[in-house]
Amino acid sequence: MAYLELLWSFFQIGLFSIGGGYAAMPLIQHQVVDVHPWLTMREFADIMAIAEMTPGPIAVNAATFVGTRLAGLPGAIVATVGCILPSCIIVLSLAGIYYRYRKLTMLQGVLGGLRPAVIAMIASAGISLMILAFYGSRTLPADLGGIDYIAVGIFTLGFLVLRKWKTNPIYVMAAAGVAGVILYGIL
Amino acid sequence: MKDKKDKRVYAKLFLSVFQLSACTFGGGFVIIPLMRKKFVEKLHWISEDEMMDLTAIAQSSPGAIAVNASILVGYHVAGIPGAALTVLGAILPPLIIISIVSLFYQTFRDNRIVSMFMAGMLCGVAAVICDVVIRMIQDILKQKRLLPLSILVLSFAAVRFWNVNIILIILVCGIVGAVDACLREAKKRKGDSNGLS
Incomplete structure (x- = not known):
């Protein structure tokens, strides 16, 4: 039963994450934090950070992590299969259609409508992560004064470096981690 | 003889994708230029134009772009068995690495230094996502059309405030996009025929 739930959850993540990259992030949060009590927001943030530092798509990384924690290696395999199954079916069917008609206007239209919505969802998930980084909780606390100034400092610096020099995100994240160890260690 | 050659192609296909997947950090588009280099320039298994088409399909399908592109490359080179091999090659590296990470996760997480590192890294992730979101919003603004902008604002309110x-x-947004594309196509066609008459 647990396997079936895992499979179905990650099937939905695979099916509805359109646009690549971070598009899967809000869906993963929805499935494994909101709908199912599989990960805490903190653990979800950790897996996003780990996914960024290791090779492979975010969704496959998350599937393996959640699957392993719930049901060991078989769980990891089941979740990963669920996650890539929609890709296999849809990509191969689309390839068939494409080779026959060579035109995908309708599909491009669907994508055109989806892109802004996907951006909005990534923005929302990003804000959740920021609140977690600055306040250590999932939702904004009533007292906004209890903000973690070290976290705000690291965030601001990282953000400025990314904007100004278009640095590779991996370096920024690694530097942010080292900065965390130094600053939290001293202060 | 032919059988032996087939086996070599399968092995090469699997190993190439496995290597590419193991080196693709951050996911997404990074794997596409790497694949082009390997399969178009080095092995000559796929033509330049076909690779462009495959990229378009990989991007417009649901799921991870790296997985989609791998399936298409495998299918193109060696049919369904090829696709099965490449998809395996694409997911094995993350599967192995994250399995190991999750085994040690709790021990790592309880360590004070790792915990401080993760706290710092979370700020880094937030900064990266902010940067990505701003760049994507700029792309939407550049289109100078009301519809994408309204979808952006409304979806944000829907997901953030209205749950x-x-x-x-x-x-809903997929349907809106499809209707919009059809209407614009019809308008364009009408405009063309008016221009002709």
Whole structure:
């Protein structure tokens, strides 16, 4: 039963994450934090950070992590299969259609409508992560004064470096981690 | 003889994708130029134009772009068995690495230094996502059209403040996009025929 739930959850993540990259992030949060009590927001943030530092798509990384924690290696395999199954079916069917008609206007239209919505969802998930980084909780606390100034400092610096020099995100994240160890260690 | 050659192609296909997947950090588009280099320039298994088409399909399909592109490359080179091999090659590296990470996760997480590192890294992730979101919003603004902008604002309110299910939002926006594309296509056709008459 647990396997079936895992499979179905990650099937939905695979099916509805359109646009690549971070598009899967809000869906993963929805499935494994909101709908199912599989990960805490903190653990979800950790897996996003780990996914960024290791090779492979975010969704496959998350599937393996959640699957392993719930049901060991078989769980990891089941979740990963669920996650890539929609890709296999849809990509191969689309390839068939494409080779026959060579035109995908309708599909491009669907994508055109989806892109802004996907951006909005990534923005929302990003804000959740920021609140977690600055306040250590999932939702904004009533007292906004209890903000973690070290976290705000690291965030601001990282953000400025990314904007100004278009640095590779991996370096920024690694530097942010080292900065965390130094600053939290001293202060 | 032919059988032996087939086996070599399968092995090469699997190993190439496995290597590429193991080196693709951050996911997404990074794997596409790497694949082009390997399969178009080095092995000559796929032509330049075909690779462009495959990229378009990989981007417009649901799921991870790296997985989609791998399936298409495998299918193109060696049919369904090829696709099965490449998809395996694409998911094995993350599967192995994250399995190991999750085994040690709790021990790592309880360590004070790792915990401080993760706290710092979380700020880094937030900064990266902010940067990505700003760049994507700029792309939308550049289009100078009301519809994408309204979808952006409304979807944000829906997901952030009204707690609407995100799958519902995706379905609705997909339909809106399809209708919009059809209407514009019809308008364009009408404009063309007017121009002719």
